[in-house]
Amino acid sequence: MSVIQEIRCSNCGAPITFNPGEIIATCRYCGFTCVIETGKAFTLEHSMILNEYDPTQAEELVRNWMRSGFLKPGDLAKSSKILEKSLVYLPFWIVPVSVTSEYRGIFERVAPPVVKEGKIEKKYDWLVLARKAAEFPTREYDVPLEGKIPYDFRKIERFAKILNSEMHQPQALELAKQQIEAHHQFLAKQDVDRIIEMKNDFSIGDSVYIHAPIWFIAYEYKGERYNIILDGATGTVVKGDIPSTKFGLF
Numbered sequence: 001m002s003v004i005q006e007i008r009c010s011n012c013g014a015p016i017t018f019n020p021g022e023i024i025a026t027c028r029y030c031g032f033t034c035v036i037e038t039g040k041a042f043t044l045e046h047s048m049i050l051n052e053y054d055p056t057q058a059e060e061l062v063r064n065w066m067r068s069g070f071l072k073p074g075d076l077a078k079s080s081k082i083l084e085k086s087l088v089y090l091p092f093w094i095v096p097v098s099v100t101s102e103y104r105g106i107f108e109r110v111a112p113p114v115v116k117e118g119k120i121e122k123k124y125d126w127l128v129l130a131r132k133a134a135e136f137p138t139r140e141y142d143v144p145l146e147g148k149i150p151y152d153f154r155k156i157e158r159f160a161k162i163l164n165s166e167m168h169q170p171q172a173l174e175l176a177k178q179q180i181e182a183h184h185q186f187l188a189k190q191d192v193d194r195i196i197e198m199k200n201d202f203s204i205g206d207s208v209y210i211h212a213p214i215w216f217i218a219y220e221y222k223g224e225r226y227n228i229i230l231d232g233a234t235g236t237v238v239k240g241d242i243p244s245t246k247f248g249l250f
């Protein structure tokens, strides 16, 4: 059970509510972003991406998605009932990073196995969800960074929910490194079957704290409940459950 707590905004005096575990909070009334523990201003860049759709349009996007693609039941758009649609501004850390990974491994698909060396050089704006428990397919979501603007509370819809960060920037950097390492191990394994050693060299730029608009939509089809995650900036479905089309046995 979560207990909502409250501090006073040191900029406008309004109450700022937050949940246990949250570390950075933003005032709904003036947009002031502070570190909860100290109440002091958050000093790194805080940005946002604008939502471009109202609830009716979001539903229309979902119906279009339901109508397209051959893997879906033919009557999906017609027979589904939208149960919930909520717009949430999710907090992310964007970590700009250049990574060089040098690895040595064994290529076993030939006889005798050979030792191979390789190098992976990549540049990322690596995305870290600033929530610990939330289930969100971060790797399937490209933050439309070209639409990034300084955080402006006046641009947040009244009906929208804003989630606060549950991690400080250093934790986000650490997570980004771990995730990139895992990703590069995956990439190296396309080349060698077994990795003997891997050295990663990170060059990290200034990270950005950003709120991005995501629609969480639930629908019902033939008595079952399914979920859809929709990008509020581009209108694309980031992830959507599709009822399995069962083929009858003749």
Ligand SMILES: [Zn+2]
Pocket (backbone or CB within 6 Å): 009, 010, 011, 012, 013, 014, 027, 028, 029, 030, 031, 032
């Ligand atoms: Zn305030």
